[in-house]
Amino acid sequence: MTTGDHIVKSYDEELKNLNDTIIEMANLTEIQFELAIEALMKQDTDLAYKIIEDDDRIDDLDHAVDEQTMNLLALRQPMAMDLRNVVAAIKISSDLERIADYATNMARRTVPLIEEKTVIRPLHSIPRMGTAVIAMLKDVVDAYIEGDADKAVAVWRADKEVDEMYVSLFRELLTYMMEDARRITPCTHVLFIAKNIERMGDHVTNVCETVYYLVTGEPLREDRPRKTRTDRLLTDDIEAKE
Amino acid sequence: MNMDNYIPATAKGAPAGMGIDPVATGEKNINMDGIEETTIKMSARNLDVFYGDKQALFGIDLDVPERSVTALIGPSGCGKSTFLRCLNRMNDTIDGCRVEGDIRIDQSDIYDRALDVVELRTRIGMVFQKPNPFPKSIYDNVAYGPKIHGLAQDREELDHIVTSSLEKAGLLKEVADRLESPGTGLSGGQQQRLCIARAIAVSPEVILMDEPCSALDPIATAHIEELIDELRENFTIVIVTHNMQQAARVSQQTAFFHLGILVECNSTGEIFTSPSDERTQGYITGRYG
Numbered sequence: 069m070t071t072g073d074h075i076v077k078s079y080d081e082e083l084k085n086l087n088d089t090i091i092e093m094a095n096l097t098e099i100q101f102e103l104a105i106e107a108l109m110k111q112d113t114d115l116a117y118k119i120i121e122d123d124d125r126i127d128d129l130d131h132a133v134d135e136q137t138m139n140l141l142a143l144r145q146p147m148a149m150d151l152r153n154v155v156a157a158i159k160i161s162s163d164l165e166r167i168a169d170y171a172t173n174m175a176r177r178t179v180p181l182i183e184e185k186t187v188i189r190p191l192h193s194i195p196r197m198g199t200a201v202i203a204m205l206k207d208v209v210d211a212y213i214e215g216d217a218d219k220a221v222a223v224w225r226a227d228k229e230v231d232e233m234y235v236s237l238f239r240e241l242l243t244y245m246m247e248d249a250r251r252i253t254p255c256t257h258v259l260f261i262a263k264n265i266e267r268m269g270d271h272v273t274n275v276c277e278t279v280y281y282l283v284t285g286e287p288l289r290e291d292r293p294r295k296t297r298t299d300r301l302l303t304d305d306i307e308a309k310e
Numbered sequence: 311m312n313m314d315n316y317i318p319a320t321a322k323g324a325p326a327g328m329g330i331d332p333v334a335t336g337e338k339n340i341n342m343d344g345i346e347e348t349t350i351k352m353s354a355r356n357l358d359v360f361y362g363d364k365q366a367l368f369g370i371d372l373d374v375p376e377r378s379v380t381a382l383i384g385p386s387g388c389g390k391s392t393f394l395r396c397l398n399r400m401n402d403t404i405d406g407c408r409v410e411g412d413i414r415i416d417q418s419d420i421y422d423r424a425l426d427v428v429e430l431r432t433r434i435g436m437v438f439q440k441p442n443p444f445p446k447s448i449y450d451n452v453a454y455g456p457k458i459h460g461l462a463q464d465r466e467e468l469d470h471i472v473t474s475s476l477e478k479a480g481l482l483k484e485v486a487d488r489l490e491s492p493g494t495g496l497s498g499g500q501q502q503r504l505c506i507a508r509a510i511a512v513s514p515e516v517i518l519m520d521e522p523c524s525a526l527d528p529i530a531t532a533h534i535e536e537l538i539d540e541l542r543e544n545f546t547i548v549i550v551t552h553n554m555q556q557a558a559r560v561s562q563q564t565a566f567f568h569l570g571i572l573v574e575c576n577s578t579g580e581i582f583t584s585p586s587d588e589r590t591q592g593y594i595t596g597r598y599g
Contacts, residue, residue, distance in 0.1 A: 072597045079596065145555055147582050147594040285584025 079144055086136045086157050087213075093129040093161060094209040097168045098202060100126065101268070104174040105198040108191070108261065111182045119175035126168040133161035149285075156282040160212065163271040163278070167205065170264040170271075177264075181257040188254050190240045197233045197265045200226070204272045208279060217283040224276035224288065230269040237262050351376035351516060351546040352397060357411035359392050359401065366392045368570045370411070374516070374563075379538060379547045381561035381578065383554060385593065388567040390550050394518050397548060398434035399427050415516065432459055435509035439521040441501030443493030443508075448485050451493040451504055452476060455512040471511055479507035480537050499530020506537065510545070517541065519549040523556065535560050554594055558582045566590045 074080045100119055107115040137158050140146055146154050181188075204223045211219035241255045241262075280288040352374040359367040367389045374380050374397075382390040392401070399420060401407045413420050420430055432455070443451050452472045455461075462468035472489070476482040481503040485496070493504050502522060509517055519538075523531040538547060538560045551557050557564055558578060565575040566589070574587045585591050 072592065074596045076596060147554065147558075147596075148585050148591050150595045151583060 082136070082140055082144070083150065083153060086133065086140065086154070089129055089132050089136060090157055090160055090164075091209065091213065093126060093133070093164050094205070094212075096122075096126050096129065097164045097171070098205055098209075100168050100171040101198070101202055101205065104171040104178070105195055105202075107175055108178045108181070109195055113179055113182055116175040116178040116182075120172050123168055123172045126165060130161050130165040133157055152282045152285065156212075156278045159278045160275050163274045167268045167271045170268045173264050174261050177257045177261050181254055181261075184254045184257075186251060186254045188241075188244070188251065188258050190237055190244065190255075191258055193233065193237045193240070194258070194261060194265070197230060197237070197262060200230050200233065201265055201269045201272060204230070204269060205275075208272055208275045211276070212279050212282075215283050217280050220276040220279040220283070221288065221290070224273050224280075227269045227273045230266060234262055234266040348375040348378065350374065352413065352415045352548075354393070354396070355412040355414075357393070357396065357409070357413060359389070359396060359410075360406075360408040361404070362406040366570050367396075370572045372565055372572055372575055374546060374548055376546050377542055377544065378563060379542050379549060379561040380563045380565065381557035382548065382550045382565050382567060383552075383557050383593075384567035384573075386552075389570040390565075390567045391520055393567065394520055394548060394550050397516070397518055398431050398436055400436065402427065432512045433514055434516040434518060435512065435514035436518045436520070437502070437505050437509055437522045440525050441498060441505050443496070443501050443504050445492065445494055447490045448476075448493045448496070448504060449489040452507050452511045455508060459512055461512065475507040475511040476504075478510055478541070479503045480533060480540075481507055497530070499526050499533055502526060502530065502534060503537065506534075506541075510541070514545065516546045516548065519547065521550055521552060524552060531556070554582075566593060568593070 100122060103115060103119050106112065107119060137154050140154050144150070204226055207226075208220060208223045210216070211223065238259065241259050245252045245255045277288045280286075350373045354370050354372045357367055357370040357372075358365060370389075370393060372393075382394060384390045395401045396409055396413060397420075401409060409421065415430075415433065419425075420434075444454060446454070449472055452475050453468055456468060456471045462471055473482060473486075476485065481500060484500060485504075493501065496504060502525075506517075506522075523534050526534065535556065538549070541547060542562075549557075549560065561578045563575065564578045564581040566573045566581065566585075566587070568589050574581065574585060574590045576586070581590065582594060585594065591597075
């Protein structure tokens with residue numbers, strides 16, 4: 069992605085450190101996310117608590133990115149590609165931080181769900197959704213490392229499937245809750261977990277857009293296939309609006 | 311800024327056959343959406359410049375939009391100053407310098423043989439790297455141009471030109487009580503603003519600046535940059551600078567020169583966020599060479 073080294077070598081080092089911090093943050097976020105799915109499926113309360121605790125490490129890295137980018141902006145006054153690199157780091161780190169927060173939220177929901185001891189069949193759709201979003205996250209991090217705009221666009225398009233999975237899971241959970249009112253509480257937990265994963269997918273698409281801009285210098289303007297009105301109602305971030 | 315009392319140099323009427331049509335400085339062209347439409351003030355086409363056998367510029371095509379700041383950047387020896395000096399024929403004074411191609415101001419060829427170079431330079435003023443006030447009083451520094459060009463009918467009018475030029479150059483407040491003291495007694499930054507006042511006293515249409523801040527401290531530099539930003543309301547400015555942050559701060563258009571070639575010219579925002587040429591990218595990010 070670079071056209072060669074800077075005349076001032078320490079500048080290269082600082083940019084490399086920044087990229088390394090982002091990659092480390094991305095790896096930790098992936099792990100947190102995978103463990104959150106594992107804790108849910110294996111009904112592992114201890115693991116869930118560990119995930120909640122480990123979120124601090126990602127927050128620390130997020131602060132490290134803030135500090136590194138502020139220093140680069142103040143001391144190096146980056147231009148062109150370097151400027152895009154620094155701005156991309158700020159944006160990607162905040163998306164990763166949010167994704168990690170959602171993984172923590174999943175773990176928080178997992179604890180009471182385990183205590184409920186009710187078997188919720190649609191729960192089995194969760195790992196499928198989770199795997200899809202984890203794959204997206206891994207791919208976009210690769211796209212970032214390799215400076216591959218096409219790969220970023222492919223990931224960006226893949227989010228549509230996650231949205232569809234979420235909508236179908238939502239409908240399934242509704243029928244469950246209507247059948248038996250006692251299932252409302254556990255089903256709500258599952259629903260929120262699914263919602264968390266769906267939101268993670270949205271943050272991954274933000275990262276895709278950032279990587280695309282970083283590499284090409286152009287904003288990603290292409291329209292993704294439109295959601296239907298009901299689907300939009302279901303997938304739009306209602307929590308955020310409240 | 312009040313321009314009412316200015317007599318544009320061209321309004322005196324150019325002698326027949328001078329090659330330059332007197333052009334009244336018109337109002338800004340604002341279109342229906344309130345967006346300023348750009349008119350091209352000066353343009354270069356297929357410009358080659360030679361110093362003896364050595365070619366310094368190769369086929370430069372560049373448009374300078376009216377009432378905006380165009381920054382010329384590039385490493386030393388890239389030809390940016392040579393280009394700037396072609397715009398008011400300063401290269402005429404250099405032995406062995408040969409200019410081929412076409413440079414126009416308001417569509418008129420500035421290399422037309424019938425053209426009066428002195429007249430041309432009242433339309434296209436210049437500010438240099440090192441402030442070079444005349445060894446005269448502050449007043450006389452500014453009054454000199456209008457006097458020799460006969461721009462003022464009487465002393466009162468001349469006084470007005472001097473004070474309003476100093477005002478526009480952001481210097482009046484600092485020197486109002488000592489207009490008779492020597493210009494060379496001012497600080498570096500003040501001297502440079504005095505030179506800018508001197509340049510604008512003859513109501514030029516274009517102001518060329520050759521690294522106007524490289525001999526100044528950051529505060530004086532900030533004053534000049536603020537001044538450049540104000541001046542572009544009434545003047546077309548072309549500035550050569552080694553300071554890329556300065557180019558980014560003051561200009562609307564940036565042209566990158568390299569080895570006598572114009573590599574890339576685009577809006578300043580575009581050049582400094584996503585330049586299209588690798589060489590531009592390399593230079594502005596500090597990877598050059």
